[in-house]
Amino acid sequence: MYPITKRNQPASLAQYKREASATYKGMPQQVREDLIGSLLNEQGHVCAYCMKRIKANAMRVEHWASRKNNSGLQLDYKNLLACCQGNEGQAKESYTCDKRKGDAVLMFSPSEASHNIKSKIDYHEGGKIKSHDATFNRQLNEVLNLNETRLVSNRKAALSVIQGELNKKSGTRDKREIQRMLNNVLSRNRRGQHKEYMGFLASYLEKKL
Structure with a gap:
């Protein structure tokens, strides 16, 4: 995970919410497409939790506060990921x-x-995500399953690319070089996409600064 800056909700969603009978389940297709596009753009096309690459035709819209227990937030854009x-x-x-x-x-x-999600989580070079908060640490594993075997393996594979870059040059990299690598990790490509597992990679480099 990495902080997500919420932007303005799509105009079509704002208009739909003015309807007295508006519900998430009854959302018109065009409004849903606008919503998905907006969420993908603000997140750089990576999952809000595991940071795996996602696409409009292969993703889920998450309600951080569930619809079942928080019906009043079902169309609240700030609640959607x-x-x-x-x-x-x-x-x-x-x-x-x-x-x-x-x-x-x-x-x-x-x-x-x-x-302040960055202060709540910690990544380890072995590819695992943890938290110093015992309850949240349990949730990372039991509620989100973010240390699932393939996720851990994929993070390690992504990190090996960064480590390869660091090891191309003998000696210790200075902070300016590491900062440039960090800036690259945090940047988006021409399609507005973040790198997969960006939060994990950023954490690794930030610890070297």
Whole structure:
């Protein structure tokens, strides 16, 4: 996870919410497409939780505060996130992110500035995500399953590319070089996409500054 800066909601969503009968489930197709496009753009096309690459035709819209328990927030744009499909269709124990979370409560949201998500999580070179907060640490594993085997393996593979860059030159890299690498990791490509597992890679480099 990495902080997400929420932007303005799509105009079509704002207009739809003015309808007395507006519900998330009854959202018109065009409004849904606008919503998905907006969420993808502000998140750089990576999952809000695991930071895997996501596409408009292969993703889920997550309600951080669940619709079941917070019906008044079902169309609140600040409550909505774009997530991966979470291994949908595979063994239930491998589910991750929104698919795993369902209606469960999650203490902190990556899009709520006051939660300061960067201070709540820590990544380890072995590819695992943890938290110093015992309850949230349990949620990372049990509610989101963010240390699922393939996610850990994929993070390690992404990190090996960064480590390869660091090792291209003998000796210790100075802070300016590391900062340039960090800026590159945090940047978006021409399609507005962040690098997969950007939060993990950024954390690794930030610790070297």
